Every structure is written in C-alpha cells, then in structure tokens.
Amino acid sequence: MPDWSYQTVFRPVLFRLPSETARDFTLQAMGLISRMPGGTFLIRTLGHMESSPILESELAGIQIPYPVGLSGTLDSQGTANKAMSPFGFGFIEIGPITPEEIVAHRRIRREPEAEVIVYPEPYANAGLAKTVWRLQKKQGHRLPLFIRTRQMPGSTWEAACAQQLSGMTELAPYASAFYIDAYDHAWSAERNAELANRLQREARERWGQEKPLLLYVPLDISEQTLEKLIHQIRPAEWDGIVLGEALRTTEGAAVGKPAKAVSLALIGRLRELCDARLALIASGGIHEPQDALDLLEAGATYVQLHSGLVYAGPGLPKRINEAIISERIRQGILPEAELPSFWSGWGWMCLLGIGMMIGGLLAWLIAATQVVLPYDLSFLGLSRGELSATNARLLGFMSHDRVTLAGTMISIGILYFQLAWHGLRYRHHWAKTALMTSGLVGFSSFFLYLGYGYFDPLHAVAAAVLLPMFILSMRAGADAPPRDAPSRINDRMWLRAQWGQLMLVSLGIALAVGGLVIAGVGVTGVFVPQDLQYLCTSPDMLNAINERLVPLIAHDRAGFGGALFSDALALLIMALWGINQGRRWLWWTFLLGGLPGFVAGFSVHFQIGYTDFMHLLPAYFAFALYAAGLVLLYPYMMRRETAYR
Template structure:
C-alpha cells in the first residue's frame, strides 16, 4: 500500500514483517504500483504524503536537475514496479541497477533482520539483465525524476571483457539514463588494475556518448580505508562527475544492507571528501534510517543520500522528513534567511477575522438554541407560535435545539481552527495550512445551498455568509510558498513511534467526522430523520406534516446545515492531521484540543439535556471522542517537546 508513516508503522509494518521478506516486498511494491495506475491513484498518493516543491533544495549534478537531495536505491525496487508512486515521496533521483549484460538469479531468499534493522541479499548483483531492463525502461515511466543507471560486468569476467560488457550496457541504456554509476571494482584485481579499468571506461564512454551524461564512480562500502584511498587516488577524481559510495557490507551470508552499514558509510564519506576536495559530488547510501543519519552524512561531506533499508524500517515518509530536516538545518546554520511576515491585511488577517466571526456567531447561535430555539423568521415561515409547536409535540423544540446546538458547537470549532491556521500557518506562508483553509472553506460556503433543498431560506445565515465570504476570498490571496521552519523529529525513538499511533487516531477521527458530515447532510436533504429520531419524537414524518407541512423542511434545513458544517470542520481537521503534525509544533496540539472541545461539549451536553440518550444514536460520537482523546494523549510528548536535533 501507499501509506505514510502513521499507518505504515502502526498497521502495515507489523503485518508485512510476518511475511517472508520477498513476499512482503513484492506485495508492497505491486500494491503501490497498482494504486499509482488507477484513476485518482496519483492524487491519493500525493494527498497522503503531501510532498511540497521546495526550490531551496534543488540542485544540479553535471547539468542534471535534482529537485531533492534524497535518492532511491536501485535494489529496493529492482523492477521499477512502484517508481511512479515513490516519485511523489520526496525523492530527487532514482537509481536503476545493478544491471549486468545477462540476468543473475539469487540462489537463496532475501533475509530480514529486524533487531539489527538490516536486510541480507545472498546475491548482491541479482538483476533481470540488460535486455529486460531496456525493455522496462522503454515503457512510460510515469514520473520525471532523473534515472542513474548502475552498470556492472558479469562475475568472473576478464578486465577486457568487463570493459566491453559495461560499454555495451551503457550504450543500450543511454536513451533512458540521466547518468551512470560505473561499478567496475573487482576484488580479483589489484587497485591499479581496477583504477585502470575505471579510467578506460570513463574515457571511452565520453567518446561514445558525449559529455551530457554524468559519470559517477561506484566505490564499494566495505573496502578498507587503504583500499579505498589506493583506488580513488589513482582514478583522478577530478575527471569524474562524482563518486557513489555503496550501501552494502559483504559477509558469509551475502551483502548486508541496513543500519550496520551506517558507521562505515559515515567514516568513508568523510575520508572521501578529504581526498576529493569540496567540489566533487559524493552520494552516500549506507544505513540511512532516520533524518539524523542523513544530516550526519551531509555534514560529513556527502552531497546527496540514497535510501534503501530505511524505507523498510522507518517508512515511506522518510525522504520527506529528510528534506524537511535539511531545510531546518540550513535555517539553524543561517544559510537560509527567514522571510519577513506578510502584513495583516495582505490576506491572512482576513482569515483571522473570519475565524473570530465564526466563534462569535457560534456562541450566539448556541445561546439562541439553548433558550428560544426558534427565531421569529422560523415561526413566520411555519405560521405557528412557539407554544403551538410545544403543544403539538412536547419533544419537538428539544429535538430542534439539539440540531442547532451541535451546529453552534461545530461553528465554534471551525472558528478556532481557522484562526489558528491563519495565525500560525497562513501568516508563515505554509502551503498545508492554506490548503486546509481553502478546502474546508469551499465546502463550508458551498453547503449553504443545502439549506435551500426544501425551499427554506435562512436570512440570518445568508447575512453571515455575505459578510464572511469576502473575508475568505481576500484571505486566499496570501502566498503559501515558504518551507517549514520547524524540522521533523530526526530520530526514530519511542516518542516518535508513539506519535504515529496518535496521528493515526486523529486521521481516523477526521475521516470518521467527514463520513458523518456527508451522511447527516445526505439524510437532511432526503429522509431527514433516522429511526432513532422518530423513536425519540414518538412520531412519524406524516404526523409532522399533519402538524405543519413546513415543519419537516425547517428541520431538514437544520440537519443539512449541521452536516455541511461538520464536513467542513472534518476536512480542516483531516488535512491538519495528515500534513501538519510535527515534533515541537505545540500550537497545533492546542488547536486540536481547543478546536475539538466545543463540538464534543455541544453534542454530548444537549443530548443529555433533552434526554435523547439512545446508545446506538450516540455510539458514533462516543467512538469519535475516544479517537480524539487517544490522539491527543499519544501526540502530547512528541508535539510538546523541543526539536531533538542531533543525537
């Protein structure tokens, strides 16, 4: 499945880790690939992950545009099954390979070692071969990320044969490759012989393919420092476009990829940077399992990092977290200046006023619904007095009060969310905050037309909409192009893992409330009542029509209005839960708390006040409240602590 960390860590990883490694990998990749090909699938992937475009992270590698400093390792998805899906996760480039002239099959299964956070590949060069790779790359890729192809000769080849094989592979792959990783080092040869072969390949590829394809030298991670220095020192690094430091440490079982490789990767990167100077590109790919690993490698001298086992153990949100951590680090170092906050009247201030207006309006609506219940124009529409309504059905006014108080509580909740999102998010030009406001606002204002479904026009609501709608339009002028300044958790500790459960609770709450809002609005414009409503009222729609033929339309107006408002509130909450939760973002935790309380307080208090306590009717509210409380409790340590920074 294409899922972010809050569902991967809590739901899917425990299930996938019960399967054999290859079965789990194939299931995951095919699921992601399938979703990316379905209508609406790419939109779903982008919605769940929400990887924003941040130009401050873009760079070039020998003329090839790299949007983000995080690459996808070739061995994780050797057949490119899910490349289209994963291109939306925050990767800047994708490795293809290793690719050998002929297929190489693994004789044993891939093994997973969860305690060590490692994956063991019995045959490190297993791949489908050149012909199959060319055939696959010839199909539409579904993404625009540059592909860097890692070529390798067949095991046991002579140096002459190895040179011919690699040249032939690169010529066949050139139409699809943005650049090449030349993997030519062979333990059967001396450092001088390996360097001679690498240099020969570089020269001949330049002659045959021209200067447009970046050529990067692939250096195995498990070389000793002496071997690495001897090899790199003789290939003249300045003649290459970069160096790729491998990800695996070989053992008797095979190639070990994962956390055990990180220490060696960090040490080798620092040594390579000292050997090669500042200007040469270095790509490090060993054992990056949390954002701090990537930061450490970048600070040690790496230009880019590649992910493999980190996606398996940390989750698909890792590249986005690394990108955000890189931005946060640059801010801390002063290399990314803070933009001035826009003026109040430039846009975001109008949303603050809209939020305040919603809170005040909700309070007034609550006061009216708890006292008179109906307004003079309601009675004029019915042609009845308040006393006549009470006489017709003793529970009718209480029932109408319960719809209107829950609507009032929802209005207050929306107002709190809008004000907080405007002050803390829109004012700082955060794209996710503007998206939450725009999506919720469009739904909320559009739901006004639901009121007209039964021919009842609410002049007070129309007046409020006429005042608030211009504020909404003016607020959307605010630009939302600033990267987040508060970085994510850099380490995958217990508090971070617990927060994934908390985020799951709030995302589930947003989805549940959205479904509830749609259902309530749908009931409001169709049947109006559910069986529990009629049981509480001890009546039927026909009996209500007999009292007054306009009574059901008036109740329908209340129900449709509440459903539309709840859906609008739920969308804001859902987007906040999906995209906004971050370590140390205290204001958002308080927004969840304060924004949820009015809605739950209104719903529970009015039901118990009027005696409408049917368990089945209130069960969705009990369930939602349980999700709300659990989410807040689980997220509290994560969102209230300061950034973890370095280890």
C-alpha cells in the same frame, strides 16, 4: 502508505511475512495504486511533500529537486517507482543491471533488531534485455534515472570492459546519468582503476558530457585501497562518486543501519581526497533524518535510501528534506523571512475565525433557550407555543440539531483562527490548503439549506459578511518552508506519535463521512429511525401538522452536515500534514477545536433525553479517537527542539 499507517498497521503485518513476499506485495500494491485513476493524487495527498527551491541542485547539468535518491536494489523491477516518486525523492537509481539475468537461490532475510536486510545475491536483477523492455514503457514520473551497470560475476577484465560498454550503449536512451559499478575485489586497486579510467574515457568519446558518469565504489573497500583507487582514477574527470550501501558477509550482502559508521568514515575520506565540487552520494545506513544530516555534514552531496525505507517507513525522504531545510535555517544559510502584514491575507482569516466563534456562541445561546427565531415561526405560520403543542419533544429535537451546529461553528472558528495565526501568517502551504479546502466546502454548503426550499436570512447574512473575508485571506502569496525542527530520530516518542497521528487522521475521516451522511439525510429522508422513535411520530404525521415543518428540520440537518464536513476536512489536513515535533500550538488547536463540538453534542443529547446508544455510538467512537490521539501525541508535539547527536 505514510509513516502513521506503516508503523502502526502495515509494518507489523508485513514483518510477519517472508521478506520477498512482503516486498513484492508492497511494491505491487503501490504500483497498482499509482496506475489507478486518481491513484497518484491519493499518494501525493497522503504524503504531501512540498517542493522547495532551497533543496534544488544541479549535478552535471541534471536538475535534482531533492537531495535524496532511491536505491535501485530496493525495487529492482521498478514496480513502484511511479508510486514512490512523490515521496520526496530527487532521483532514482536503476540497477544493478548485468548483461544476463541473475537469480538469487536463497531467500532475502530481515534482521529487525539490527535493522539489517541480508541479500544472498547482491547483484540479483532481471538482466539487460528485460530492463530495457521495461524502460521503454512510460515511466509515469519525471525524476532523473541514474542507471547502474555491472558486469557478470567472475568476468575477466576484458569481458567486464566489453559488457559495461555494451550495457551503457543499450541503456543510454533512458539514462540521465550512469553509475559505473565495475569494481572487483579479486583485482588490485591499480587494475580496478585502469578499468574505471578506460570505461570513463570510452564513454566520453561516445556521449561526451551528455551522460554524466559517476564511479560506484563498494562500501566494504578498505580506506587504504580507496586512497589508491582515487589517486589513479583522476576524480576531476568524473561527475561524481557513489559510495555503496552493502557490507559483504559470509551470507551475502548486508544492507542496514550498521553501515552508517563505515559510510561516515569513507565519505569523510573521499571528501578529503576529492575536489569540493565533486558530487558524492552516500547510501549506507540511512534510517533516520539525523543519519542523512551526519553524512551530508561529513561531505556527502546527496544521500540514497534503501533499508531505511523498510525499517523507518516511506515518510523518511520527506523527513530528511525537512530536516535539511531546518538545519540550513538554524545555521543562518536561509535568512529570516519578513512576516506579511495583518491585512495582507492572514488577518482576514483571523477575523473570519473570530466571527465564526461569536456566531457559534450566539447560535448556541439561542438554540439552548428559544430554539427557534421569529423568522422560523413566520415560515411555519405558528407561534412557539403552538409549535411545542404539536409534539412535546419537537423543540428539544430541533434544539439538539442547532446546538450541535453551534458547537461545530465554534470549532471551525478556533481552527481557522489558529491556522491563520500560526500557519497562514508564516505562509505555510499545508495551512493554506486546509483553510482553502474547508472554506470552499463550508461556504458551498450554504446551498444545502435550500434543499427543501427554506431560506434562512441569518445564515445568508453571516455568509455575506464572512465570504469577503475568506476571499481576501486566500490571496496568492509565495509559500515559505516550515521552520519547525522535524523529528530527526526514530525514538519511542516518535513511534508513539505515529499512533496518535493515526487516531486523528481516522477521526478526520470518520467526521467527514459523518458530515456527508448527515447532509445527505438532511436533503433526502431528513430522519433516521432513532429520530422518529424519539419523537414518537412519522414524517407523514409531521407533514399533516404543518407541511413546512419537515423542510425547517431538514434545513437544520443539512446545515449541520455541511458544517461538520467542512470542520472535518480542516482537521484531516491538519492531522495529515501539520503534525510535527514541537508544534505545540497545533496540539492545543486539536484540543480546543474539538471540545466545543463534543461538549455541544453530548450535553444537548443528555439534556433532552435523546440517549439512544446506537444513535450516540458514532460520537462515542469519535471521542475515543480524539482523546487517544491527544494523549499519544502530547509528548511528541510538546517536546522542545533537542540537541541531536
């Protein structure tokens, strides 16, 4: 459920449902998908969070791949942890976990205008026994689990201590680290500090440094009380401090955007009070990448997401990670990488793209004039005049297949050249993946030409020339992080761009399906009913005229289907992974790459009089998606880097 589908389709529907219903449905659906064969691959494909050593860190010996964590209260049952682990999270919180189950008797409430979620019972959870039973099962991911323990509401100081230690003992086999959430507003700062120190001391006696300990501090603590607490807990003996996500109200715990201001103030004060090496985790009010950057600048080491995923979408952790990389590049923390030479790989792909464009132009010229080549006529054993005499519309019909193939070839050439120049040259993983996937399909589709026993020497020569270029361009090279500045705020332009991305992703899927269908028809029945109506004939009649005529037409159809599928895969990956704020070159690539295909398809159909509405309806639909996507994405992709607040 990436942002382009969440913001446009799923969120409007889910927000019409009661909060619990929407949450449970979403988490269960994601969990189900992750457990299905290929489900995790699908989730990774849609999200495509590229790992980067730049973002890796270590917390008390625990390797953290990304500085973004997942809040435990968002998915208290852990239903979708496996599904959400590829989104760009570096760790997952489990909890709060109390000795006994705590049930909320009032409903969770959303306040969309304020971007707040109100929990009537902030410590609602399944209890220790059920949580341990769940953790005993295979987690399905390798992210570290930070387990948050909590005593039962209203517990005495002694009972709280016993419950915390008992819970940690039960949970220790599954915890990478513990969040000790023992603070009680009914007690003084001194009493809370005394409990924290005792828990920390006894936990160290049991597990030593094996289980890192982080003190969980509620977000609604006053600054004065926080200072008293920190002065008495000896921060140097802890592995970190977690600043909570909720603000208490008369109706429960409010988790949402207004918490950011409080988080900023308290994180800044914590950083002043604690050693610079102590890990600080902020988790309140992070709804857009800029929120995370602000908290990291204020002193946080990591951020943890909750309500931001509900209001901004599942793509938020990826956007935050990319924003952190961009910010480090802007600050000069990461040096400029030296661009590889032309012949190291990307240059060969540029030449391949130019070759495809030249080949497409020549094929268009031939298809629009002579239509057939001498070796085609030799295969049939007919002259051009004899071929035309067999059916007055036959050459026009063959021209429409060949012109559309030519337009697709030009489109592929433009995409390949642009992806090589702007993507492969800068070692962008997504660009290389688009080229690799499309190229493998494109060259493999050559064998579709042989489906009916017709060997096309010109296509064979072209493939023989271009294939070495493709192989040379795909030589291994270390991926480099994208240097484009991602959108850091969830403004109208970003929301509008989600609709534009939805249009282009839908276009890529539609064209891929169309390419498969056309290729399938080409190697099986060859014709659809509208084709035969246009030709006023049947396959048997064509076979009676010349038994090699249908194989020749099939070769054209299968070739066009394979090329269209190859083109669609490149477009789809670009739409899924490449769209970003200010990536102007990609918008122009979408525009210029799509025009040859649509111009070729529409012009040749109207030129030969093959204007059946049902036959052209898929093309009309595809063009509508193409135009809408470009219009909606234009402001976002043409926007230059902004000075963010």
